Amino acid sequence: MSAAGGPQVRITDGALADAASALVEKLVGDGAASKLSAGDPTLWGPAAEPEASKRLSWVALHESSRPLVDELAALRRGLHDEGVDRVVLAGMGGSSLAPEVICATRSGGPVGGDHPLVVLDTTDPGQVSDALAGDLSRTVLVVSSKSGGTVETDSQRRIFSQVFEANGIDAATRMVVVTDPGTKLADLAREEGYRSLVEADPGVGGRYSALTAFGLVPSALAGVDIGELLDEAAQAAPELARDASDNPAIVLAAAMAAAHSAGAEKVVLADTGSGLVGFGNWAEQLIAESTGKQGTGLLPVVVEGPEAPGFADHGPDATAVAIGPEGSGAQIAVSGSLGGQFLLWEHAVALAGRLLGINPFDQPDVESAKQATRDLLASASDGGGSTGSGDDTPVLTDGPVEVRTAGDGSWLGTPGTLAEAIQALVDQTPERGYLAIQAYLDRLDDASFETLRPELAKATGLQTTFGWGPRFLHSTGQYHKGGHQNGAFLQITGSVADDLAIPGQPFSFGTLEHAQAIGDAGVLAAPKNGGTARPVLRLHLADRAAGLVALAHAVREVGR
Numbered sequence: 090m091s092a093a094g095g096p097q098v099r100i101t102d103g104a105l106a107d108a109a110s111a112l113v114e115k116l117v118g119d120g121a122a123s124k125l126s127a128g129d130p131t132l133w134g135p136a137a138e139p140e141a142s143k144r145l146s147w148v149a150l151h152e153s154s155r156p157l158v159d160e161l162a163a164l165r166r167g168l169h170d171e172g173v174d175r176v177v178l179a180g181m182g183g184s185s186l187a188p189e190v191i192c193a194t195r196s197g198g199p200v201g202g203d204h205p206l207v208v209l210d211t212t213d214p215g216q217v218s219d220a221l222a223g224d225l226s227r228t229v230l231v232v233s234s235k236s237g238g239t240v241e242t243d244s245q246r247r248i249f250s251q252v253f254e255a256n257g258i259d260a261a262t263r264m265v266v267v268t269d270p271g272t273k274l275a276d277l278a279r280e281e282g283y284r285s286l287v288e289a290d291p292g293v294g295g296r297y298s299a300l301t302a303f304g305l306v307p308s309a310l311a312g313v314d315i316g317e318l319l320d321e322a323a324q325a326a327p328e329l330a331r332d333a334s335d336n337p338a339i340v341l342a343a344a345m346a347a348a349h350s351a352g353a354e355k356v357v358l359a360d361t362g363s364g365l366v367g368f369g370n371w372a373e374q375l376i377a378e379s380t381g382k383q384g385t386g387l388l389p390v391v392v393e394g395p396e397a398p399g400f401a402d403h404g405p406d407a408t409a410v411a412i413g414p415e416g417s418g419a420q421i422a423v424s425g426s427l428g429g430q431f432l433l434w435e436h437a438v439a440l441a442g443r444l445l446g447i448n449p450f451d452q453p454d455v456e457s458a459k460q461a462t463r464d465l466l467a468s469a470s471d472g473g474g475s476t477g478s479g480d481d482t483p484v485l486t487d488g489p490v491e492v493r494t495a496g497d498g499s500w501l502g503t504p505g506t507l508a509e510a511i512q513a514l515v516d517q518t519p520e521r522g523y524l525a526i527q528a529y530l531d532r533l534d535d536a537s538f539e540t541l542r543p544e545l546a547k548a549t550g551l552q553t554t555f556g557w558g559p560r561f562l563h564s565t566g567q568y569h570k571g572g573h574q575n576g577a578f579l580q581i582t583g584s585v586a587d588d589l590a591i592p593g594q595p596f597s598f599g600t601l602e603h604a605q606a607i608g609d610a611g612v613l614a615a616p617k618n619g620g621t622a623r624p625v626l627r628l629h630l631a632d633r634a635a636g637l638v639a640l641a642h643a644v645r646e647v648g649r
């Protein structure tokens with residue numbers, strides 16, 4: 090039995106438990122759990138070994154991150170002594186998802202609470218402006234990037250720096266950098282004399298970095314007791330290292346892999362009262378980016394709760410996973426403390442990678458969308474501002490919504506209305522496929538767009554994901570491009586009322602956001618590995634609020 094208080098995994102579906110048992114025994118027999126906990130890089134085969142040998146330090150972070158507890162407490166005290174207590178985090182994917190969950194969970198909710206953290210993981214000009222409009226006299230900017238070269242993070246740093254100075258604040262005193270040793274960002278932090286440079290453990294990839302400086306620096310500055318978080322992980326670690334059939338990581342890995350073998354590649358995640366806030370948004374990067382490659386993988390579908398469409402009523406292509414107590418409809422229930430669940434899911438996904446036969450530490454398709462964006466920006470600055478092919482004539486304009494496709498859009502035909510266009514996309518979705526809504530908007534001011542996910546899932550019976558762009562590019566984007574090629578994509582962009590220049594760059598935030606959307610749409614639509622092109626419907630909203638109303642009405646007319 091698992092130790093009391095440690096993470097727990099229960100397969101509540103008898104057929105799935107039976108199917109998983111052979112894989113449980115295989116992992117136990119291979120000694121996979123103890124090898125993983127000892128940092129053995131051979132578990133994923135010879136091709137993955139070079140990468141794996143640089144990516145396994147996360148198994149011991151509950152010990153190696155300890156020195157950060159006192160170091161960060163001192164940094165926080167220094168800032169507080171100067172009245173600086175508003176923490177803004179500039180970072181994408183693995184550099185922001187964990188601290189967002191940590192701060193929201195320890196505050197008891199996503200907004201406000203005892204440990205507020207403003208997470209800036211966007212290029213949407215409105216959302217960037219709102220972050221800049223807070224009380225700058227009390228603000229510290231944590232600039233987090235493992236590679237040190239992520240364009241969103243660099244752009245956010247540039248504009249904060251400019252606006253601090255414009256307000257008479259010495260920007261260098263308000264910048265805390267988290268990055269790997271030797272990056273350009275580390276050099277910059279030294280040259281500019283930034284307040285603090287925290288070099289992270291380079292032996293940990295972004296999505297496994299919750300308990301490195303990437304997860305801990307913003308959380309500690311926001312006042313979270315990070316020692317307690319490490320204690321929770323330390324309590325779970327011995328459980329996860331056991332080569333035993335009740336090791337929760339083995340059970341979870343075996344269940345996900347057995348479901349995958351049976352054709353259920355979607356993992357539907359619903360919180361059933363775990364007390365963890367937004368945990369699914371962290372887990373989805375770990376699952377999607379680790380497994381979604383070479384035309385295979387597990388697609389995480391984060392839903393609003395156990396009553397949401399796609400959870401209890403899912404079809405044979407999905408497995409319902411409760412984060413929290415098991416409830417009706419769940420086939421797997423996962424519970425435990427926040428630190429314990431971080432470590433549990435990391436172990437389980439790494440072990441599932443072994444069972445699926447993929448390397449869980451690379452992300453081979455993420456770069457393609459970044460390159461497409463760079464190409465578009467380069468042609469825009471040559472050609473005077475337009476982002477090129479993305480500004481082509483709409484196939485249809487229905488009220489506030491302009492309708493376009495990407496790649497070979499012949500599947501769309503000549504729709505007469507927005508509803509007909511969405512219906513055409515749904516009709517293109519393969520049997521057991523999925524729909525992905527990708528909204529390049531302001532995830533705070535435009536939060537109501539999230540209601541489109543359950544509406545579309547209900548109307549079509551298809552598993553449906555929702556991602557905010559460009560945030561999802563660093564999370565589920567790998568799966569959408571490299572995983573099972575059975576997705577259909579509904580991309581939404583919106584008009585920008587007040588664009589913002591990016592200091593020192595030839596493009597603005599609005600241009601960058603637009604180029605990211607068009608760049609990714611082109612990559613999604615392009616046929617991969619000899620496969621066929623995938624449908625991408627691009628909707629541009631000339632008016633965001635009116636566009637949402639039009640979309641909501643259109644979705645109600647859709648069916649399957």
Ligand SMILES: O=P(O)(O)OC[C@H]1O[C@H](O)[C@H](O)[C@@H](O)[C@@H]1O
Pocket residue numbers: 181182183184233234235236237238239242295296378452455562563564
């Ligand atoms: O931390 P950074 O180097 O800025 O990277 C942020 C994110 O960028 C990419 O999209 C990777 O695929 C992610 O795994 C990573 O978390």
